[in-house]
Amino acid sequence: QVQLVESGGGLVQTGGSLRLSCATSGVTISRNAMGWFRQAPGKEREFVAAIRWSGWSTDYTDSVKGRFTISTSSPKNSLYLQMTNLKPEDTAVYFCAARKVDSTSRRQAAYDYWGLGTQVTVSS
DSSP: OOEEEEEOOEEEETTOOEEEEEEEESSOGGGSOEEEEEEOTTSOOEEEEEEETGGGEEEEOGGGTTTEEEEEETTTTEEEEEEOSOOGGGOEEEEEEEOSSSOOOSOGGGOOEEOOOEEEEEEO
């Protein structure tokens, strides 16, 4: 059974930093592309970042480029999202997701497994 559990969310001031973690079980992240998505209040869930294990290929939505960094730890079978210079518009529930294949995608439908999310709130 595949499980993804996010942690690390919280309340931070504008300009602050947070590191989100996604602990995985039942899936070997060295064989799967993984991603982060977020959903702000009243908005649809959107793509944030993705990583392909082989070649360490990454992809980011334009609004987070230069501020967020996605990474993985194979020994820990975990996914991370380091977020810096946070802005109020980054406020959302953040979800990690995994694919069954090692190919990144920005489409939600391309991901097979999802966590329940962790809340990130950035105060102005």
